[in-house]
Amino acid sequence: MTLKQLQFFKKTAELENISKASKELYIAQPALSKAIKDLEQELGYALFERNGKKISLNKNGDILYKYVLKIYSNVSHMENELKEANQQKPSAVNVSVRVASKLLPAILSSFYSKYPSANLKIHQMTQASRHLPDHDIIIDSKEFKSPAASDREQLLLEERILLALPCCHPLAKREKIFLADLDGEPCCLLNEFSSLGKMVRSKLSVRHFTPKVIFESDNPHMIRDFLRLDLSYSLVPETSWQLKQDFPNLVLKEVEDFSCHRYIYLSYGQSAYVSQAAKEFSRHVRDYFIGIQKSPGHGGAGD
Secondary structure (H helix, E strand, C coil), rough: CHHHHHHHHHHHHHHHHHHHHHHHHHHHHHHHHHHHHHHHHHHCCCEEECCCEEECHHHHHHHHHHHHHHHHHHHHHHHHHHHHHHCCCCCEEEEEECCCCHHHHHHHHHHHHCCCCCCCEEHHHHHHCCCCCCCEEEEEEEECCCCCCHHHEEEEEEEEEEEEECCCCCCCCCCCCCCCHHHCCEEEECCCCCCCHHHHHHHHCCCCCCCCCEEECCCCHHHHHHHHCCEEEEEEEEECCCCCHCCCCEECCCCCCCCCCEEEEEEEEECCCHHHHHHHHHHHHHHHHHHHHHHHCCCCCCC
C-alpha cells in the first residue's frame, strides 16, 4: 500500500466518480480503476459500491477513508513541523484576543521576557470584527461552561459577574443586596455590541429588571473609567477586570437574586497543525491565568 494509492482512493471517494477523479488526478481512467482494484485486492475487501459511472463507499471504504484522513493530516503535520524546524526565524503566531484585554499587557510583558525573539501578531478583536481570517490562537468567552474540545480548547477562567459600587454608596455596607435595591439607581453598563454586555442584559431581562443606565459603551475600559467617578454602579467580571487592585474606592458584592458567570477559553484555530511557538504561548497564557487566581485578593478589564 502506497501514499499514491491512498491519494487515488481518497479523491475517488470524495468525487464518487472514476472519470472525474481521473481528470483531477491527471491520470488515465483505466489506470485509476486498476490502482483501486489493486488496493482492494491487497486489503482483501471491496471498498466501493459500483453503479455504472457512479460509485460510493461501502462500510469497508468508510473505515479506510477515516484512516486515510488521519494519515494525510499526520503527513501535513510532519511537513509543517519540518518547515518550522528549519526556519531561521520563529514562525509567526496570530492571536485573536476577544476578552480580558486588560490582562494583555502583563501577559505579553512576561512572555517576551522569556521568549524575546518570539513573533506574535496580536489582534484585539471586537464583536463586529470576528469574521476576520482564522487565527492560530483565540481567547474568547462563553456564558456557559462546556467540556473542553480535546487538547484544542482550554478553560482559562471561570468568574462571577458582581455588583461594583462606590464605597460611599448607601448600599455598599449592606450585607445582602437584591436587584430591587438597585431599582432607579444610576447604572453604567456595557451595551449589546459587547458579548459580555449582551449576556448581562439578557440575564437581567430574564429577572424582569431594567437598569437605569446613564452611561453605556462597548468598551470595558470606558466603563471602568466611568466607575472611577463614583456616579453609578455596574455589573462587572470578578477577576479579569482587576477592579479590586486598580480601584480601591470600589466595593464588589454579590446580588442575591442575580447569578451570572462567564467562562474564558483559549482555543486553537481551524488549522490542524499547531506550531511549537503557538503551544509555548498557550502554555504561558494558561499559567498566567492560574497565577492570577492564586494571587491574594485576586479580582480582575476587558470584555
